Amino acid sequence: MSVLMTFLIALKALNxxxxxxxxTMLGMIIGVGAVITxxxxxxxxxxxxxxxIKSAGTNMIIVSAGNWTVGGVRQGQGASSTLTExxxxxxxxxxxxxxxxxxxxxxxxxxVAGNMNWFTRIQGTDIDIPLIRAWPMASxxxxxxxxxxxxxxxxxLGSVARENLxxxxxxxxxxxxxxKNQPFxxxxxxxxxxxxxxxxxxxxxxxxxxxxxxxxxxxITYINNITISAASAPQTLRVADDIIALLRVRHKIMPGDPxxxxxxxxxxxxxxxxxxxxxxxxxxxxxxxxxxxxxxxGIMNIxxxxxxxxxxxxxxxxxxxxxxxxxxxxxxxxxVVISIVGGLxxxxxxxxxxxxxxxxxxxxxxVSADAIGAAFGFAAITGIFFGFYPARKAAGLDPIEALxxx
Amino acid sequence: MxxxxxxxxxxxxxxxxxVEVRALRGVSMDVQPGEFxxxxxxxxSGKSTFMHIIGCLDRPTGGTYILDGRDVSKLSKDELALxxxxxxxxxxxxxxxxxxxxxxxxxxxxxxxxxxxMRKAERHTRAMKALSAVGLNERAHHHPNQLSGGQxxxxxxxxALINEPPIILADEPTGNLDTRTxxxxxxxxxxxxxxxxxxxxxxxxxxxxxxxxxxxxxxxxGRIVSDKPVARRRHAEEELAALPAMALDD
Numbered sequence: 001m002s003v004l005m006t007f008l009i010a011l012k013a014l015n016x017x018x019x020x021x022x023x024t025m026l027g028m029i030i031g032v033g034a035v036i037t038x039x040x041x042x043x044x045x046x047x048x049x050x051x052x053i054k055s056a057g058t059n060m061i062i063v064s065a066g067n068w069t070v071g072g073v074r075q076g077q078g079a080s081s082t083l084t085e086x087x088x089x090x091x092x093x094x095x096x097x098x099x100x101x102x103x104x105x106x107x108x109x110x111x112v113a114g115n116m117n118w119f120t121r122i123q124g125t126d127i128d129i130p131l132i133r134a135w136p137m138a139s140x141x142x143x144x145x146x147x148x149x150x151x152x153x154x155x156x157l158g159s160v161a162r163e164n165l166x167x168x169x170x171x172x173x174x175x176x177x178x179x180k181n182q183p184f185x186x187x188x189x190x191x192x193x194x195x196x197x198x199x200x201x202x203x204x205x206x207x208x209x210x211x212x213x214x215x216x217x218x219x220i221t222y223i224n225n226i227t228i229s230a231a232s233a234p235q236t237l238r239v240a241d242d243i244i245a246l247l248r249v250r251h252k253i254m255p256g257d258p259x260x261x262x263x264x265x266x267x268x269x270x271x272x273x274x275x276x277x278x279x280x281x282x283x284x285x286x287x288x289x290x291x292x293x294x295x296x297x298g299i300m301n302i303x304x305x306x307x308x309x310x311x312x313x314x315x316x317x318x319x320x321x322x323x324x325x326x327x328x329x330x331x332x333x334x335x336v337v338i339s340i341v342g343g344l345x346x347x348x349x350x351x352x353x354x355x356x357x358x359x360x361x362x363x364x365x366x367v368s369a370d371a372i373g374a375a376f377g378f379a380a381i382t383g384i385f386f387g388f389y390p391a392r393k394a395a396g397l398d399p400i401e402a403l404x405x406x
Numbered sequence: 407m408x409x410x411x412x413x414x415x416x417x418x419x420x421x422x423x424x425v426e427v428r429a430l431r432g433v434s435m436d437v438q439p440g441e442f443x444x445x446x447x448x449x450x451s452g453k454s455t456f457m458h459i460i461g462c463l464d465r466p467t468g469g470t471y472i473l474d475g476r477d478v479s480k481l482s483k484d485e486l487a488l489x490x491x492x493x494x495x496x497x498x499x500x501x502x503x504x505x506x507x508x509x510x511x512x513x514x515x516x517x518x519x520x521x522x523x524m525r526k527a528e529r530h531t532r533a534m535k536a537l538s539a540v541g542l543n544e545r546a547h548h549h550p551n552q553l554s555g556g557q558x559x560x561x562x563x564x565x566a567l568i569n570e571p572p573i574i575l576a577d578e579p580t581g582n583l584d585t586r587t588x589x590x591x592x593x594x595x596x597x598x599x600x601x602x603x604x605x606x607x608x609x610x611x612x613x614x615x616x617x618x619x620x621x622x623x624x625x626x627x628g629r630i631v632s633d634k635p636v637a638r639r640r641h642a643e644e645e646l647a648a649l650p651a652m653a654l655d656d
Contacts, residue, residue: 004523005518005523008518009518012507016504016505016506016507017506312502313504315502316498316502316504317515317519318487319461319490319496320490320491320496320515320516320519320565321487321490321492321516321519321520322519323483323484323488324483324484325484326519399463400458400464403498403502
């Protein structure tokens with residue numbers, strides 16, 4: 001009997017009991033939908049990291065004071081006071097390939113504007129930072145070199161800080177805020193940037209000249225970090241190596257001793273995060289894969305029940321001329337149709353859910369053709385694999401016994 | 407004219423655990439085309455085993471069985487399936503129709519297994535023809551749960567006829583039917599037997615049903631113990647006409 005005929009018979013059989021067919025499919029639908037959504041979330045997260053690298057510039061290098069262990073004592077980043085302004089000047093002047101440079105210090109404190117207040121990060125930085133981070137302004141202007149050299153009390157707000165101090169629609173340029181009880185004039189607002197590759201919210205901070213932060217807000221003379229943009233991507237690693245060598249000399253570090261600073265390129269940081277995301281994606285996909293497996297087992301169970309319930313029907317088919325092979329094929333096709341149709345619906349569900357998460361919760365998702373293809377393939381294989389045992393059982397029934405079955 | 411069924415020294419032995427059960431102990435008989443044979447006997451007499459072998463659902467342990475000129479005693483399972491499809495029309499006590507399926511699709515079923523594809527239009531035509539032969543063409547699209555017991559059995563008979571087989575095998579065809587419907591069904595068998603020359607074998611333990619046939623064979627202990635023509639044959643159509651008129655749903 002032709003495969004087409006078998007197909008027809010299988011479809012008719014499935015159609016006869018729509019409720020059972022649908023319930024059987026449910027496991028496959030949920031399993032495939034879950035896998036597609038999890039993988040899309042993972043890929044979306046990776047994609048957004050890559051986008052951030054592109055938008056921040058792959059040439060970025062960050063030098064932070066402090067390293068994990070200095071002199072046998074664990075210090076952590078930024079805890080050391082060994083990084084200084086002269087270090088930054090030296091890097092700018094003696095290393096070729098340094099395009100932009102900004103020294104940085106940071107602290108967290110309460111900021112007051114009128115009758116609103118907000119606890120946020122105060123980032124002391126330099127005029128190059130919008131260029132290094134490819135960060136356009138939403139309104140107003142950034143600091144000038146005079147602001148930095150004179151430790152002027154001027155501030156540029158990140159979009160979240162602005163929202164919490166002045167409301168989402170106000171333009172605070174020209175207004176005064178108080179940081180540690182000192183008045184600062186708002187001269188600009190940065191555009192929204194979202195999360196940095198390092199994980200902090202770049203919009204929830206207030207930028208001031210680093211000299212102002214050092215002298216007027218923090219009472220320190222050292223700096224926490226230096227942000228650099230290399231002139232071109234291929235030079236980035238070489239520039240980073242040069243910085244390490246220069247600082248080791250300046251800080252008089254003996255060969256064999258660890259650095260008292262950390263130099264990292266954005267790519268390294270991003271790849272660390274990327275690895276973490278990949279691990280998480282694999283884990284999520286594995287969990288979702290388990291639900292796919294359960295879906296397959298569900299299909300097998302229902303097919304077994306179906307075979308038992310349809311014993312008389314199978315006996316009849318055998319009696320009127322079906323061969324064992326015909327019955328095997330029929331039940332196998334039924335299982336495969338359930339799993340493939342369930343798989344297709346699951347794919348639709350997964351794609352829809354991914355799009356919904358992106359538009360509703362702003363979670364990045366990226367649905368790939370590979371994932372869809374793989375999910376479809378798995379669904380088909382699951383159908384064949386888990387459908388085979390019940391189909392073989394059906395085909396092996398003795399027609400006489402089957403016809404007598406109550 | 408050669409017999410349509412010819413068995414010679416048929417034996418069938420089952421092994422159940424450690425015990426050998428000799429269900430058939432040497433059965434020989436012929437059935438000529440156009441006969442209407444009733445097969446009777448108590449349970450355990452071997453009549454069911456005999457019918458299973460005649461119906462090619464089982465193979466004999468020994469002896470030969472020639473069906474419509476072909477020795478089918480040693481065919482493979484697949485070959486037997488094709489023989490069942492082409493040569494035998496089954497009618498069962500429990501009707502065995504597919505639920506949630508129209509009468510038309512039920513009748514068509516054997517056509518799906520007959521070895522080569524047949525176009526839907528042709529299947530449709532043949533199924534309608536078979537349903538007309540049993541008087542049910544107006545209910546072609548009804549499902550079994552919309553049909554009475556008698557109507558369901560008639561659909562089953564139409565299904566048995568669809569491939570125009572030489573013999574019809576009926577296993578207690580009236581077992582689930584009331585008296586009047588039983589007579590109607592036996593009437594259909596008689597009509598098919600007389601008008602189309604169809605050979606019919608009916609297993610039954612009810613002697614009054616057996617009397618609609620032309621010949622009664624009695625089994626006991628795995629052997630045929632009696633084989634004689636029916637003395638006073640009953641005629642279903644006459645009996646139906648004589649019954650008091652009842653509301654019919656035909």
